[in-house]
Amino acid sequence: MNLWAPLDPKNIQDPFPMYAVLRQKAPIYKSQTGEWIISRYADVKEILKDPDFKSGNKLEWINRGITYFKNKGEDLSHIAVAINSFLLLINPPEHTRIRKFINSVWDNKEVDQLILENIDTLLNTKKRFKTIDIVDDFAKPLPNMTICKIMGISISHYERLSVLSNNLVKVLNLYNSFKDLVRIDAAAQSLISLFKELLETKKNNPGNDLISKLITGNDGEPEPLSDEALISIFIFLFIAGQETTIGLISTGLLHLSQHPDQLKELIRKPELAPRAVDELLRYDGPVHLLGRIAARDTQFDGQHIREGDAVTLCLASANRDDQYFENPDLLDISRHPNRHIAFGSGIHFCLGDWLAKRQGTLAIGKFIEIYPKYHIPDQTPQWNDNLSIRTIRHLSCSI
Numbered sequence: 040m041n042l043w044a045p046l047d048p049k050n051i052q053d054p055f056p057m058y059a060v061l062r063q064k065a066p067i068y069k070s071q072t073g074e075w076i077i078s079r080y081a082d083v084k085e086i087l088k089d090p091d092f093k094s095g096n097k098l099e100w101i102n103r104g105i106t107y108f109k110n111k112g113e114d115l116s117h118i119a120v121a122i123n124s125f126l127l128l129i130n131p132p133e134h135t136r137i138r139k140f141i142n143s144v145w146d147n148k149e150v151d152q153l154i155l156e157n158i159d160t161l162l163n164t165k166k167r168f169k170t171i172d173i174v175d176d177f178a179k180p181l182p183n184m185t186i187c188k189i190m191g192i193s194i195s196h197y198e199r200l201s202v203l204s205n206n207l208v209k210v211l212n213l214y215n216s217f218k219d220l221v222r223i224d225a226a227a228q229s230l231i232s233l234f235k236e237l238l239e240t241k242k243n244n245p246g247n248d249l250i251s252k253l254i255t256g257n258d259g260e261p262e263p264l265s266d267e268a269l270i271s272i273f274i275f276l277f278i279a280g281q282e283t284t285i286g287l288i289s290t291g292l293l294h295l296s297q298h299p300d301q302l303k304e305l306i307r308k309p310e311l312a313p314r315a316v317d318e319l320l321r322y323d324g325p326v327h328l329l330g331r332i333a334a335r336d337t338q339f340d341g342q343h344i345r346e347g348d349a350v351t352l353c354l355a356s357a358n359r360d361d362q363y364f365e366n367p368d369l370l371d372i373s374r375h376p377n378r379h380i381a382f383g384s385g386i387h388f389c390l391g392d393w394l395a396k397r398q399g400t401l402a403i404g405k406f407i408e409i410y411p412k413y414h415i416p417d418q419t420p421q422w423n424d425n426l427s428i429r430t431i432r433h434l435s436c437s438i
């Protein structure tokens with residue numbers, strides 16, 4: 040019997056029963072497509088921390104695809120340039136160096152004011168309306184506007200950047216057709232030229248924003264990164280927190296509306312918002328699946344994983360493991376401690392967790408403060424059919 044069907048519409052709608060069966064019957068499961076599916080908390084965490092399970096050969100694989108198409112006269116080389124220094128796709132020692140560099144210059148973590156201004160702008164424009172779409176009108180534009188301000192990008196670029204980054208991020212999907220790749224390459228080309236222009240402008244006239252700090256910090260490095268590498272870093276920092284934060288805010292507001300007792304408690308005690316956000320990340324965080332490649336043969340819980348095997352780690356399943364969490368299927372906004380792994384673990388642990396949590400806390404907190412009686416009529420909304428990053432398409436809501 041096949042226990043792993045991530046594309047089955049039933050599992051797209053609600054994957055948790057599938058995860059529960061896996062945890063119980065086959066926690067290290069070889070899927071029909073050959074990859075290993077890991078669903079228990081302890082195992083997922085162990086693999087995330089094990090240097091012999093690498094972030095994968097995606098970069099190499101994409102570069103091979105690009106060479107293949109080049110031989111057929113199709114140029115997709117912008118993709119390779121754009122993603123060349125994506126932290127998620129690289130391994131030590133290059134990964135360690137770039138991560139350390141970003142951390143050393145990204146020192147201003149006081150973001151509340153600018154997030155609140157953005158929330159105000161978005162919700163104020165909706166004051167005259169009786170309904171809003173939580174995804175389109177709120178969760179989608181907010182992270183984009185915030186990262187624009189952090190990086191020192193004019194807000195007038197934000198809609199264009201949103202479309203381009205949505206197209207480029209698809210490069211991280213497991214499968215892409217040639218048509219997809221052409222669209223991704225076009226987005227990569229536009230993003231490169233946009234960020235190149237920003238690089239030149241800020242080189243001549245640095246500000247107090249993240250892009251300027253990365254440029255100035257890089258100049259002071261013993262072996263500075265190339266402009267190409269810097270541009271790839273800008274692009275990744277821009278796109279890494281988009282879809283994920285959209286998921287946190289919209290899925291979070293959906294689950295709260297489905298748990299009126301928890302919503303009422305949060306309205307009564309707004310100081311619980313940071314814990315509520317951690318609980319929403321544990322209960323149904325936006326990143327359900329991560330991929331790794333085994334770098335050597337290994338025995339894992341009695342199964343023989345071979346060098347080169349692909350491994351899929353189910354973060355969302357691990358976060359519902361009753362061996363680790365008490366009453367894991369219960370949404371409890373006061374849960375503490377709450378050592379979920381919605382942001383991963385080990386060397387690739389999310390670099391923007393603090394920003395995601397602040398943005399989630401302020402967005403959800405403000406939304407329920409302004410619209411405490413919000414009502415979502417469709418309690419089974421359509422989910423995007425990608426379990427790796429699980430987000431809702433639209434979420435109409437009466438306010």
Ligand code: HEM
Nearest residue numbers: 126127279280283284287326381382383387389390391395
């Ligand atoms: C709710 C929102 C978010 C979630 C659930 C999330 C989740 C994750 C996860 C699970 C990883 C690890 C991937 C892996 O191990 O393969 C990751 C990595 C990363 N995230 Fe986030 N993320 C969120 C928001 C953000 C934001 C706002 C930023 C800010 C720019 C960000 C930047 C990054 C970066 C740069 C990495 C790569 C780190 C590395 O490879 O060393 N994320 N994120």
